Amino acid sequence: MNxxxxxxxxxxxxxxxxxxxxxxIVFGLLQLVPGDxxxxxxxxxxxxxxxxxIRHLYGFDKPFLVQYGTWLGHAAQGDLSRSxxxxxxxxxxxxxxxxxxxxxxxxxxxxxxxxxxPLGILAAMRAHTRADTAISALSSVGxxxxxxxxxxxxxxxxxxxxxxxPATGATPLGESVVGSLRHAILPALALAAGGIAELTRQLRSxxxxxxxxxxxxxxxxxxxxxxxxxxxxxxxxxxVNLLTVIGLLFNRLLGATVVVEAVFAIPGMGSLIVRAxxxxxxxxxxxxxxxxVLVVVATNLLIDMLYSVLDPRVK
Amino acid sequence: xxxxxxxxxxxxxxxPAPGQAPIRAVDRVSFSVAANETFGVIGESGSGxxxxxxxxxxxxxxxxxxxxxDGADPFALTGRAFRAHRRNYQIIFQDPNAALNPRMTILxxxxxxxxILGEATAAARRDRARAMMDRxxxxxxxAGRYPHELSGGQKQRxxxxxxxxxxxxxxxxxxxxxxxxxxxxxxxLNLLAELxxxxxxxxxxxxxxxxxxxxxxxxxAVMYLGKIVELGPAARVxxxxxxxxxxxxxxxxxxxxxxxxxxxxxxxxxxxxxxPADPPSGCRFxxxxxxxxxRCAVDAPAFREVQPxxxxxxxxxxQLTLQGPAS
Amino acid sequence: xxSDTSKQQGRPGPEMGHRPPLLSVRxxxxxxxxxxxxxxxxxxxxxxxxxxxxxxxVGESGCGKTVTGLALLRLLPARSMQVSGKILLDGTDLxxxxxxxxxxxxxxxxxxxxxxxxxxxxxVFTIGQQIxxxxxxxxxxxxxxxxERAVDVLDxxxxxxxxxxxxEYPHQLSGGMRQRAMxxxxxxxxxxxxIADEPTTALDVxxxxxxxxxxxxxxxxxxxxxxxxxxxxxxxxxxxxxVLTMYAGQVVEDAPVEDVLxxxxxxxxxxxxxxxxxxxxxxxxxxxxxxxxxxxxxxxAGCRFAPRCAHARPACGRAQDALPVGADHRVRxxxxxxxxxxxxxx
Numbered sequence: 001m002n003x004x005x006x007x008x009x010x011x012x013x014x015x016x017x018x019x020x021x022x023x024x025i026v027f028g029l030l031q032l033v034p035g036d037x038x039x040x041x042x043x044x045x046x047x048x049x050x051x052x053x054i055r056h057l058y059g060f061d062k063p064f065l066v067q068y069g070t071w072l073g074h075a076a077q078g079d080l081s082r083s084x085x086x087x088x089x090x091x092x093x094x095x096x097x098x099x100x101x102x103x104x105x106x107x108x109x110x111x112x113x114x115x116x117x118p119l120g121i122l123a124a125m126r127a128h129t130r131a132d133t134a135i136s137a138l139s140s141v142g143x144x145x146x147x148x149x150x151x152x153x154x155x156x157x158x159x160x161x162x163x164x165x166p167a168t169g170a171t172p173l174g175e176s177v178v179g180s181l182r183h184a185i186l187p188a189l190a191l192a193a194g195g196i197a198e199l200t201r202q203l204r205s206x207x208x209x210x211x212x213x214x215x216x217x218x219x220x221x222x223x224x225x226x227x228x229x230x231x232x233x234x235x236x237x238x239x240v241n242l243l244t245v246i247g248l249l250f251n252r253l254l255g256a257t258v259v260v261e262a263v264f265a266i267p268g269m270g271s272l273i274v275r276a277x278x279x280x281x282x283x284x285x286x287x288x289x290x291x292x293v294l295v296v297v298a299t300n301l302l303i304d305m306l307y308s309v310l311d312p313r314v315k
Numbered sequence: 316x317x318x319x320x321x322x323x324x325x326x327x328x329x330x331p332a333p334g335q336a337p338i339r340a341v342d343r344v345s346f347s348v349a350a351n352e353t354f355g356v357i358g359e360s361g362s363g364x365x366x367x368x369x370x371x372x373x374x375x376x377x378x379x380x381x382x383x384x385d386g387a388d389p390f391a392l393t394g395r396a397f398r399a400h401r402r403n404y405q406i407i408f409q410d411p412n413a414a415l416n417p418r419m420t421i422l423x424x425x426x427x428x429x430x431i432l433g434e435a436t437a438a439a440r441r442d443r444a445r446a447m448m449d450r451x452x453x454x455x456x457x458a459g460r461y462p463h464e465l466s467g468g469q470k471q472r473x474x475x476x477x478x479x480x481x482x483x484x485x486x487x488x489x490x491x492x493x494x495x496x497x498x499x500x501x502x503x504l505n506l507l508a509e510l511x512x513x514x515x516x517x518x519x520x521x522x523x524x525x526x527x528x529x530x531x532x533x534x535x536a537v538m539y540l541g542k543i544v545e546l547g548p549a550a551r552v553x554x555x556x557x558x559x560x561x562x563x564x565x566x567x568x569x570x571x572x573x574x575x576x577x578x579x580x581x582x583x584x585x586x587x588x589x590x591p592a593d594p595p596s597g598c599r600f601x602x603x604x605x606x607x608x609x610r611c612a613v614d615a616p617a618f619r620e621v622q623p624x625x626x627x628x629x630x631x632x633x634q635l636t637l638q639g640p641a642s
Numbered sequence: 643x644x645s646d647t648s649k650q651q652g653r654p655g656p657e658m659g660h661r662p663p664l665l666s667v668r669x670x671x672x673x674x675x676x677x678x679x680x681x682x683x684x685x686x687x688x689x690x691x692x693x694x695x696x697x698x699x700v701g702e703s704g705c706g707k708t709v710t711g712l713a714l715l716r717l718l719p720a721r722s723m724q725v726s727g728k729i730l731l732d733g734t735d736l737x738x739x740x741x742x743x744x745x746x747x748x749x750x751x752x753x754x755x756x757x758x759x760x761x762x763x764x765x766v767f768t769i770g771q772q773i774x775x776x777x778x779x780x781x782x783x784x785x786x787x788x789x790e791r792a793v794d795v796l797d798x799x800x801x802x803x804x805x806x807x808x809x810e811y812p813h814q815l816s817g818g819m820r821q822r823a824m825x826x827x828x829x830x831x832x833x834x835x836x837i838a839d840e841p842t843t844a845l846d847v848x849x850x851x852x853x854x855x856x857x858x859x860x861x862x863x864x865x866x867x868x869x870x871x872x873x874x875x876x877x878x879x880x881x882x883x884x885v886l887t888m889y890a891g892q893v894v895e896d897a898p899v900e901d902v903l904x905x906x907x908x909x910x911x912x913x914x915x916x917x918x919x920x921x922x923x924x925x926x927x928x929x930x931x932x933x934x935x936x937x938x939x940x941x942x943a944g945c946r947f948a949p950r951c952a953h954a955r956p957a958c959g960r961a962q963d964a965l966p967v968g969a970d971h972r973v974r975x976x977x978x979x980x981x982x983x984x985x986x987x988x
Contacts, residue, residue, distance in 0.1 A: 128721070213761065214756060214758065214761040214762045215761065215762055215763055215764040215765070217712075217717055217756070217762070218754075218756065218762045218763065218764070218824075218827070219764065220717055220748065221715055221717060221748055221749060221753065221754040221828075222748060222749035222753065222775075222776040222779060222827060222828070222831075223745045223746065223747070223748040223749035223750055223776070223779045223780060223831075224745070224749075224775065224776075224779055225745060228775075228779075232775075233764050233766075233767070236766050236767070237764065237765070237766055239766070310766070311765075311766055312765070312766060312811040312813070313765060313766075313811070313813050359846035359847060359848060359849075360817075360846050466934070496702035496703055496873065497702065497873070497875075497914060497917050497918060498702065498913065498914065498917045498930055498931040499702075499930075500917070500919070501917035501919065501928035501929065501930040502928075502930040504919060504928055505927050505928055505930060508925070508927070523846065523847060524919075525847070525920060526918060526919040526920025526921075527919050527920075529919075529920065529924060530919035530920065530922055530924050530925070530926075530928070531919075531924075531925070532924075549924060550924065563848060564847060564848065566851075567847045567848045567850065567851035568847060568876070568920065569850070569851075569854070569874060569876030569877045569879065569880045570876050570879060570880070570920070571875040571876040571878075571879045571903060571915060571918060571921065571986045572879065572903065572921070572986050572987060573879075573900050573903040573904050573985075573986070573987055574900060576987055581851070581855075583848075583851050583852055583855050584848045584851070584852070585852075587816050587818060587819070587849070588816075588846060588848070588849070603848075
């Protein structure tokens with residue numbers, strides 16, 4: 001246990017430079033935008049005095065490093081400034097949007113696992129048979145389908161056509177669990193198609209490799225059934241691969257929500273950042289990107305920790 | 316008396332180990348090898364025999380002590396002179412694939428060392444390579460083939476040819492026959508013996524196989540956890556060992572003789588080979604030695620000449636009665 | 643052993659005074675199915691292993707000894723390998739058993755250990771879990787009882803601190819200890835036959851001696867028959883009572899170890915013995931065998947060793963059956979009677 005804590009400390013110290021680098025990039029985004037942000041903020045008819053005033057107000061007249069330092073100092077205390085549009089605290093906006101995004105991402109991940117893992121096992125157990133061929137054809141389709149297109153198909157049939165589920169919007173989880181899930185299920189399905197395909201393929205090839213290993217022969221020689229071999233030894237041995245795939249998948253789903261949220265008009269992080277970017281609402285853009293970076297870093301950290309639980313050889 | 320072709324003087328080779336003292340893979344080892352001799356080195360895992368072999372041909376630099384080639388320290392040479400010198404000291408490894416590029420033809424592989432030395436014209440190099448391949452028993456039809464088309468024994472012949480094209484004085488053979496079947500092993504051993512006579516080669520033969528080492532060697536050094544525990548003429552080491560570890564090693568060797576001809580009682584050593592990272596104090600063999608006494612844990616025994624030309628490192632070397640092998 | 647008396651009927655009557663064999667292999671053959679047709683890897687392999695008997699299979703790489711060992715437990719990939727003949731365990735043909743019944747045999751009646759203990763053990767389960775699941779696959783015992791039995795068998799194979807080792811992973815053990823753990827898994831259900839495929843090849847000589855001593859001790863104590871597959875004649879001589887010599891997919895000689903070491907009847911067996919460097923005069927030219935083992939695609943029509951044999955005659959061009967030399971000695975050589983071949987003692 002002690003070793004595990006020490007490892008966590010080590011990993012955290014490796015993560016900090018990553019976060020610092022990410023914040024520099026995020027903050028630098030502001031400088032990369034063509035034109036003068038102050039001019040943009042002040043509006044087209046603003047006077048030079050007004051622009052200068054805004055420049056001073058936001059600290060744009062200070063050197064880059066000073067601006068960055070101020071921003072980082074505030075961010076470290078949980079203050080991500082306010083939206084230029086609504087004047088609301090960025091932290092509040094993120095707090096409202098993030099649960100919606102997290103709900104569909106987690107749901108999509110769960111669906112991917114629930115469908116992808118059994119399919120992957122089946123494909124590996126029946127490798128080179130018709131079932132296997134059918135599964136791999138299906139996963140090729142899953143990878144190839146653009147998720148916004150799938151999202152539109154799902155809306156057309158299940159929401160507009162059959163009317164089983166709502167077409168747009170979202171309900172916070174805290175308000176109504178059922179309502180929240182009803183809103184989240186179609187976007188999650190749209191996102192999960194790629195995840196299912198990815199998991200199936202990765203699991204199949206990892207399992208096939210494990211199945212051809214010498215210890216599988218030992219297990220068979222002691223009289224274990226194929227089911228025990230695959231579901232107990234196979235899965236635990238591919239656990240590390242699976243975890244890696246899940247980590248990557250989670251990060252990718254977070255990114256992919258931008259498009260799907262737009263289709264379903266969900267007020268999540270994707271919608272938030274799109275709206276902010278169009279309106280040059282820099283504090284919001286910075287805040288969203290920063291929080292996404294933190295989520296990704298935290299996910300990776302968690303997965304690194306889980307490696308050592310699954311594989312005794314990882315120290 | 317002439318200068319030996321190879322001398323190891325108090326050689327220490329160590330590897331850094333994170334969070335602890337460095338591992339002394341070869342720990343203060345001294346011996347010399349005369350020209351035309353076959354010097355056998357036998358040991359189990361962790362004995363440091365391969366590290367020693369690499370140090371002898373300048374692949375590992377000793378951390379203390381000296382390796383002398385013809386009486387001179389090769390590490391004193393630099394650049395071109397060092398490279399020109401090293402051609403005289405070649406090494407072949409157990410894995411015949413290790414030295415062969417899978418995407419190069421056999422002939423190109425055999426030519427390569429000469430090419431690197433920039434010797435002769437391309438045509439002359441090819442002629443020499445072909446002649447050497449012919450000599451090791453690979454007909455011209457193999458020249459254009461690739462390593463994967465050859466058997467293990469044939470690949471080992473390629474490696475031998477490759478090392479010989481530069482006409483070395485000394486060749487270190489590190490477990491060169493360990494991966495081969497017995498009948499192929501016999502052919503390769505015969506070939507090496509022939510080549511030794513023809514090219515005036517000196518061999519350092521590193522192996523874990525007592526049968527092989529005592530067949531080919533003039534003298535044998537027995538290594539255990541980085542130390543040479545016994546060194547002497549092959550027949551003496553084999554039939555009248557001085558060190559309890561040698562005795563146990565001889566006894567452990569499975570013998571294909573009928574029961575009636577196996578006179579000895581088998582000595583099975585207890586326990587594991589200790590880790591070279593944490594060797595026992597005093598005599599390193601004491602944890603598994605059937606004669607160990609308290610003194611062995613305190614003093615490291617001196618490596619001394621017990622009989623003319625026959626050395627051993629054991630406190631009780633004069634008092635023990637050890638058994639020889641079956642044959 | 644309790645199951646010894648079962649299934650006595652329905653087999654050809656055993657010779658007078660002989661105990662019925664535990665394992666009887668009849669005309670076993672393994673073919674690799676390829677696009678270009680079947681490639682016969684081994685052919686006409688027939689031998690018997692008596693209860694508690696220790697039999698060696700010796701031969702060079704590619705002779706088919708490992709494939710034969712795997713075929714006995716039906717561990718070859720069914721997709722690409724076709725096994726023919728009969729494998730009779732107590733008279734029951736293993737090749738005809740349905741999957742579930744075959745599983746009940748594996749590990750319980752016949753167990754197997756392999757060459758590389760590191761890769762043959764599952765890296766992510768503890769030694770104890772791997773023993774325990776073998777026990778629980780065949781006996782209706784709870785976790786606690788399985789643990790007790792596992793610790794007990796670890797102790798029996800000479801692993802110090804068995805309680806602690808029980809909860810350790812394979813990578814925490816040394817090579818010798820891993821092979822002991824492999825043996826513990828195999829012997830956990832007290833099988834009647836243990837197939838050992840090169841179990842000491844990856845080990846150091848002094849550790850090999852320990853494992854050989856252990857296998858012989860356990861085999862004679864528990865009456866477990868041993869089928870010891872190895873390339874090393876010395877290991878066979880120290881371990882087995884009888885030895886089968888394999889060459890190019892066939893058993894060329896089947897004899898008591900003592901007889902064959904003194905007087906091998908097959909030129910290949912003799913040549914193999916003569917090429918051992920530790921039995922030769924130091925520095926002498928080692929007798930070697932000219933030529934190469936024939937490729938499975940181009941097997942000689944007659945005696946498979948004939949093209950490399952110093953004693954071949956035109957008659958050797960005909961296919962060679964196994965001929966009886968004595969009551970317990972068979973050889974696949976037409977000239978066995980006229981030849982005086984040297985063994986290891988010569």
